[in-house]
Amino acid sequence: MAKEKQPKLSEQAKKDIDNTMRREKVIKEITSELTKGKKYKKYFEKYNPVSTKSFIESYARRKAQWLEWGPNYLQRDINEKLRFREMASTFLWEIQQKKLFNLQCKWRAGEVVLPGIEVSWDFLKWEQKIKTCPYIDAISQEEFDLYKQYMTSESYQPKHFMSSWQGYDFYRTEYLNGGESMMPTPAWYVYHDTMMGTGNLFMLPNIKGDKEQFYLNLVKAEEDEKAKKSKGKKSKKNDVPAIVKAINPNFDGKPPIIPDYKTKEEFIKKFEDKTLLKYFKAMEQEDDTWQEDQALDDCLELFSYEMIDENMQIEFKNPDDLKDSIFRAAADFELTQITNCLDAAYEEYQMKASNGISFVENDEMVEFADTTFNSIINFIKEQILHGRELNGEPRNFDY
Amino acid sequence: MAKRVKKEEAELSDVGKLMIKNTKEDDKLKQEILKDLKKNPKYKEYFSTYNKQTVEAFIKNYAEAKWRYLKYGEMYLKKEDEEISRYKNRAERLFWLIQQKKLFNLQCQFRAEKITIPGIELCEDFDYWEKAIKTCPFLDRVSEEEFNLLVEFINSGAYDYDNDYEYCDWQSYQKSFGDDDWKKELPDWYDFFDDKMGTGYLLDLPDIRGEKELKYTRLASKQRMEDYKKEHPEYNPSAKSDPRPMMGYSDDFIVDFIKRFDDPVLLKYHALMDRSDYDDSGYPELSNALEDLKNAEIPIPVAEGGSWQEVIITSMAEHEVRQLNKALPIVFDEYLFRLDNNISFGYSDAELEEQTRTRKMIDDHHRKSVLQGRKLNGEPEDLNF
Numbered sequence: 109m110a111k112e113k114q115p116k117l118s119e120q121a122k123k124d125i126d127n128t129m130r131r132e133k134v135i136k137e138i139t140s141e142l143t144k145g146k147k148y149k150k151y152f153e154k155y156n157p158v159s160t161k162s163f164i165e166s167y168a169r170r171k172a173q174w175l176e177w178g179p180n181y182l183q184r185d186i187n188e189k190l191r192f193r194e195m196a197s198t199f200l201w202e203i204q205q206k207k208l209f210n211l212q213c214k215w216r217a218g219e220v221v222l223p224g225i226e227v228s229w230d231f232l233k234w235e236q237k238i239k240t241c242p243y244i245d246a247i248s249q250e251e252f253d254l255y256k257q258y259m260t261s262e263s264y265q266p267k268h269f270m271s272s273w274q275g276y277d278f279y280r281t282e283y284l285n286g287g288e289s290m291m292p293t294p295a296w297y298v299y300h301d302t303m304m305g306t307g308n309l310f311m312l313p314n315i316k317g318d319k320e321q322f323y324l325n326l327v328k329a330e331e332d333e334k335a336k337k338s339k340g341k342k343s344k345k346n347d348v349p350a351i352v353k354a355i356n357p358n359f360d361g362k363p364p365i366i367p368d369y370k371t372k373e374e375f376i377k378k379f380e381d382k383t384l385l386k387y388f389k390a391m392e393q394e395d396d397t398w399q400e401d402q403a404l405d406d407c408l409e410l411f412s413y414e415m416i417d418e419n420m421q422i423e424f425k426n427p428d429d430l431k432d433s434i435f436r437a438a439a440d441f442e443l444t445q446i447t448n449c450l451d452a453a454y455e456e457y458q459m460k461a462s463n464g465i466s467f468v469e470n471d472e473m474v475e476f477a478d479t480t481f482n483s484i485i486n487f488i489k490e491q492i493l494h495g496r497e498l499n500g501e502p503r504n505f506d507y
Numbered sequence: 508m509a510k511r512v513k514k515e516e517a518e519l520s521d522v523g524k525l526m527i528k529n530t531k532e533d534d535k536l537k538q539e540i541l542k543d544l545k546k547n548p549k550y551k552e553y554f555s556t557y558n559k560q561t562v563e564a565f566i567k568n569y570a571e572a573k574w575r576y577l578k579y580g581e582m583y584l585k586k587e588d589e590e591i592s593r594y595k596n597r598a599e600r601l602f603w604l605i606q607q608k609k610l611f612n613l614q615c616q617f618r619a620e621k622i623t624i625p626g627i628e629l630c631e632d633f634d635y636w637e638k639a640i641k642t643c644p645f646l647d648r649v650s651e652e653e654f655n656l657l658v659e660f661i662n663s664g665a666y667d668y669d670n671d672y673e674y675c676d677w678q679s680y681q682k683s684f685g686d687d688d689w690k691k692e693l694p695d696w697y698d699f700f701d702d703k704m705g706t707g708y709l710l711d712l713p714d715i716r717g718e719k720e721l722k723y724t725r726l727a728s729k730q731r732m733e734d735y736k737k738e739h740p741e742y743n744p745s746a747k748s749d750p751r752p753m754m755g756y757s758d759d760f761i762v763d764f765i766k767r768f769d770d771p772v773l774l775k776y777h778a779l780m781d782r783s784d785y786d787d788s789g790y791p792e793l794s795n796a797l798e799d800l801k802n803a804e805i806p807i808p809v810a811e812g813g814s815w816q817e818v819i820i821t822s823m824a825e826h827e828v829r830q831l832n833k834a835l836p837i838v839f840d841e842y843l844f845r846l847d848n849n850i851s852f853g854y855s856d857a858e859l860e861e862q863t864r865t866r867k868m869i870d871d872h873h874r875k876s877v878l879q880g881r882k883l884n885g886e887p888e889d890l891n892f
Contacts, residue, residue, distance in 0.1 A: 121534030125527050129515055132523035148768060152754075159753035166756050167764065169522075170781075171773065178776030185779055365557035367568035375569065379550065384573070387580020392572075401801045405784060408797070411815050412786035422815045429806035430822045437815075 131172050138168040188414075192442070196449035200247065200457055203255050205273035206300050207244045208234060210309055212276055217312035226505040227492060228276065228317050229485045235274040236477035239467035246461045252454050258299045259447045265295035266439075276317070283310040319507050323495025324488075330498060404431065407438035415441055536577065540570045593802060594827065598834035601661065602842065605653045606640050607677035608700045612709050613645065614680060619712035628890045630680065630717050631873040637678040638862045641852035648846055654839050656703055657696075661831050665695045668824035669792035680717065719892055723880025724873065730883055790816040796823035 117125070142148055142164045152160045212231045214220045222243050225231070234241045258264060271278075271291045278291040301307035365371060369392060376385050393401075411422055420441055424433035460467065493503045501507070516527060544550060544566045554562045614633045616622045624645050627633070636643045660666055681689045690710055701707035736742055754760060758781075765773045787793040796819050800807065807826045812818035845852060854862070874890075882888045 408785035
């Protein structure tokens with residue numbers, strides 16, 4: 109009879125099998141030690157041998173797991189305990205973001221010149237690298253005290269996920285016209301402006317910004333004109349926006365395919381049978397539901413282990429909504445923990461600053477700021493310079 | 508090399524062998540899916556419209572996802588079915604408890620030989636009708652009064668949020684085996700019903716029929732034991748069993764053992780790795796309450812409670828009662844509509860399987876034992892006793 113040809117195992121499967129064999133070997137060794145080791149003899153003799161055999165089997169399997177994964181769990185636990193301290197250290201830099209933002213307002217009004225800042229987008233780059241931003245002084249005690257006051261006040265609000273620290277246009281419009289935009293002004297900025305009277309910086313004219321827009325509009329008009337003329341002749345490659353070409357010259361002009369809920373659903377409907385579509389729908393929740401469930405579990409984990417350790421009372425503040433109350437209780441706890449760590453974080457900051465120890469940015473942030481983001485800014489700069497040319501002006505940023 | 512690996516595999520424990528077998532099977536399926544996505548021309552045109560690098564990433568991601576769907580989809584599908592109309596389903600299940608109690612009352616009378624019921628020959632036949640309660644032919648239709656009683660029960664303190672009423676043995680009659688405490692083991696709903704309807708006296712009726720059946724089944728069982736001994740002469744039930752206590756797997760045993768014999772760091776690993784995602788010790792209802800909370804489409808008012816666990820459980824219990832109050836009248840209306848229009852009540856495949864299994868158990872075991880006992884007692888091999 110012909111033997112069915114077994115496919116070659118994938119690298120991952122080989123790794124999994126190796127791991128299983130190694131684990132099984134450890135289990136065997138532990139079992140052998142427990143069964144034959146003299147030091148256990150007296151202890152096990154106290155119990156019914158049927159049950160000791162089962163105990164040994166179970167214990168050996170669990171011990172193998174502890175040895176394999178325990179160090180990771182321990183590290184995670186340590187990280188978890190340091191989490192609030194690290195968050196407090198990260199939060200401190202919001203003080204510097206506000207100072208940079210104020211500087212941006214002055215730069216736009218032409219009140220200050222900052223070496224290395226050529227266009228307003230440069231501020232977005234320094235947002236990513238705030239710890240090494242050369243234009244702002246070190247955090248003073250007064251500045252820290254104000255920030256701490258904010259963190260413990262009713263005004264505290266976590267930054268909206270859409271808002272950036274140096275996103276000027278939305279915040280200025282919000283300040284001048286009222287209402288709330290899709291990128292709401294960070295509550296820290298509002299607090300700072302209220303307490304320090306720095307809101308009037310929004311009243312300064314946006315001279316630089318308006319000029320940049322003027323030059324970019326000239327380029328846009330030129331591109332529109334070109335597009336009109338070459339209509340119908342375009343190849344796919346030429347359809348790629350200039351900014352994308354500037355960032356990734358090898359881009360093939362086709363849209364990316366992202367394995368999100370919608371695309372997978374579309375793919376399954378197109379190529380798979382109805383059963384798989386049912387399985388997919390049963391197993392994959394749309395992100396928001398899944399995220400909310402996960403967030404709820406995280407809150408309960410916090411209640412169960414961290415809040416108990418801290419002897420914290422859990423208050424359900426919204427009597428009409430249990431879920432909201434749970435989220436708020438967890439957020440309140442986290443905020444308290446962070447604010448409790450602020451003094452220590454500031455002390456560490458001062459120690460580093462006074463000893464000339466440099467602050468290190470997250471590698472990913474630096475890489476993003478220096479590569480992709482830099483390409484975007486360079487592209488914009490090029491456009492502005494071209495706009496200057498179109499207006500019969502010199503190719504520089506002296507405007 | 509391959510031979511050595513084969514040998515090592517052959518020496519593994521059963522769990523190890525199974526894990527490796529599963530890994531190989533999973534890998535085979537994963538590779539098939541990947542190959543299909545990469546090579547099958549049917550996808551070519553579709554993928555050609557997307558950026559090449561992202562297509563590769565998509566294929567990898569989708570292949571893993573498709574493998575998960577194929578492996579676990581069926582299981583999730585069942586889970587999802589349970590979630591659909593959660594409270595409507597719960598209300599339906601609760602509704603049939605009215606008929607379960609009425610059937611139980613008939614059982615008491617049947618056992619006392621106060622009534623005969625066509626189709627019921629043995630006490631165990633009630634177990635079958637417990638599984639087929641919706642089509643039980645000898646129960647009156649649910650009256651308005653009975654329905655209102657159930658609603659009253661749900662809104663009373665007697666209704667237990669975490670009692671999974673689906674898994675109760677509604678026709679389990681333990682009087683013959685236990686002491687006077689057997690009444691305490693009866694469902695809260697039965698107590699409530701008896702209290703309001705004055706039917707508690709039925710529990711005090713003698714179990715004449717049950718005891719007769721027991722006499723016969725005991726004879727049969729004795730005979731079976733003797734037959735077994737003849738076939739297995741080595742069997743010695745009077746041999747002294749090991750008097751030493753049994754070891755368990757509980758935390759106490761594990762922690763004690765590590766403290767005595769192992770590296771103390773294992774205590775930390777054990778505490779971190781073997782703890783539950785959240786602290787539900789002493790609150791077995793918490794996981795159900797949490798599931799309900801996650802599925803809730805509307806905000807749930809916060810109830811009074813001591814610990815956070817109690818607050819969540821009580822809030823969800825109160826929410827359930829509110830939802831059941833809405834769903835139960837709908838269930839009752841549907842019930843009446845079906846009866847008035849001769850539309851039969853359906854059973855799920857699982858319920859039908861359960862009915863068949865129960866019928867078979869009764870016929871293969873209980874009925875057979877009773878008949879055998881009759882014969883052993885020198886009586887006719889029938890059920891006329």
